Amino acid sequence: MQRPVVAITRCSTYEQAPLLKALNLVIGASDFPEVKGKSVLLKPNILSDAPVGKAITTHPEFLRAVISILFDRGAKTIYVGDSPGLHGNHFTPLKSGIDAVCRETGAQWVNFAHEPVSRKIPFTYGRHLPFPSILDEVDLLFSLAKMKSHQLMYFTGAVKNMFGLVPGLHKSASHMRYPTVESFSRLIAGLYAAAPPDFSFIDGIVAMEGAGPANGDIRYAGLVMASKDAATLDMSMAAIMGYDIEQMPLLRELSRKRLTKASTLEDISFSLLDAHDLVISDFKRIPQQQKIRMLRTLIGPLFTRRFKFHIAQNKPKPLFDNEACISCGKCIAICPGNALQFDAEKHIQADYSACIRCYCCAEVCPADAIHIEHQGEQ
Numbered sequence: 089m090q091r092p093v094v095a096i097t098r099c100s101t102y103e104q105a106p107l108l109k110a111l112n113l114v115i116g117a118s119d120f121p122e123v124k125g126k127s128v129l130l131k132p133n134i135l136s137d138a139p140v141g142k143a144i145t146t147h148p149e150f151l152r153a154v155i156s157i158l159f160d161r162g163a164k165t166i167y168v169g170d171s172p173g174l175h176g177n178h179f180t181p182l183k184s185g186i187d188a189v190c191r192e193t194g195a196q197w198v199n200f201a202h203e204p205v206s207r208k209i210p211f212t213y214g215r216h217l218p219f220p221s222i223l224d225e226v227d228l229l230f231s232l233a234k235m236k237s238h239q240l241m242y243f244t245g246a247v248k249n250m251f252g253l254v255p256g257l258h259k260s261a262s263h264m265r266y267p268t269v270e271s272f273s274r275l276i277a278g279l280y281a282a283a284p285p286d287f288s289f290i291d292g293i294v295a296m297e298g299a300g301p302a303n304g305d306i307r308y309a310g311l312v313m314a315s316k317d318a319a320t321l322d323m324s325m326a327a328i329m330g331y332d333i334e335q336m337p338l339l340r341e342l343s344r345k346r347l348t349k350a351s352t353l354e355d356i357s358f359s360l361l362d363a364h365d366l367v368i369s370d371f372k373r374i375p376q377q378q379k380i381r382m383l384r385t386l387i388g389p390l391f392t393r394r395f396k397f398h399i400a401q402n403k404p405k406p407l408f409d410n411e412a413c414i415s416c417g418k419c420i421a422i423c424p425g426n427a428l429q430f431d432a433e434k435h436i437q438a439d440y441s442a443c444i445r446c447y448c449c450a451e452v453c454p455a456d457a458i459h460i461e462h463q464g465e466q
């Protein structure tokens with residue numbers, strides 16, 4: 089059996105010349121598809137339209153370099169899109185610099201919320217979710233992910249990035265229906281099966297560790313990674329972050345559903361640098377209760393939604409810092425459990441009996457006013 093290929097190289101900067109060199113290197117060392125004459129949709133990670141220095145989004149210069157390479161290779165049309173939960177139907181990524189890159193390079197920004205089409209999601213007992221209609225028009229879909237930790241999923245990479253295809257607030261309802269990390273992993277695996285990227289890159293030059301994907305700490309990792317197999321790419325990235333990849337619910341789910349040929353690093357062909365040699369041992373990871381999670385992964389599908397809700401509520405609570413809060417209301421708007429409201433002084437009041445610990449509130453808070461209790465490192 090041919091092993092999936094992952095190409096990893098070092099790159100210390102977002103300056104175009106060295107970045108183009110690094111990207112061309114990983115492209116040349118992986119099974120990169122022919123793009124000549126084709127239309128390509130690029131899906132960067134734009135969790136929120138945050139300034140570049142926060143490492144929340146795929147770096148705009150990373151996007152610029154990929155667009156440049158695709159046009160040089162003869163791509164006919166390049167589209168760029170994402171649909172963050174809170175930015176509404178007419179979202180344009182101004183602060184992140186991504187809109188400017190699109191305009192300067194001739195790529196077209198697309199609105200995922202415009203007349204989305206329904207697709208059936210495998211492994212979810214017939215559930216459908218809306219997807220951007222542009223997916224039916226393009227020849228190729230590329231994931232341009234950011235290397236980040238994630239308080240619910242432990243890490244976010246090329247596969248989880250595909251959740252952003254679901255327009256805006258449609259994502260919140262999915263969190264309510266799949267409240268545990270195991271059940272949410274099944275949904276993400278299904279979504280990945282419904283819309284697998286044809287090729288994936290990870291921007292791991294400046295990564296995020298700790299309370300990601302929005303409020304973590306910036307961590308220089310100096311890596312550019314690529315693969316045709318997004319799941320294998322994520323496995324490599326998670327290993328570099330220091331996670332025990334066999335205990336990662338999403339990776340286990342992808343492997344169990346045969347959405348990747350790799351279940352350990354030994355199943356991967358590293359064409360450039362080897363992930364074994366790149367582990368960042370002091371990376372601030374999200375703590376994991378391994379034995380409990382293993383059991384849940386095995387018997388989780390048998391649990392009722394009520395019981396999954398109960399499991400979720402044993403997880404650490406989001407805590408609200410009224411001193412830092414700017415009363416923007418974004419956490420209230422995105423909360424799938426309707427667990428939040430303002431009190432008379434415009435301070436956040438949380439009903440923890442309704443909270444499913446999805447941490448969407450912390451992801452969207454622009455003031456870093458929401459922290460997860462007992463945050464620590466593995």
Ligand code: SF4
Binds near residue numbers: 406426443444446449
């Ligand atoms: S309060 Fe935060 S963690 Fe709890 S359900 Fe709402 S968004 Fe999710």
Ligand code: SF4
Binds near residue numbers: 414416418455457
């Ligand atoms: S998102 Fe953050 S700043 Fe805005 S209301 Fe909620 S806690 Fe306050």
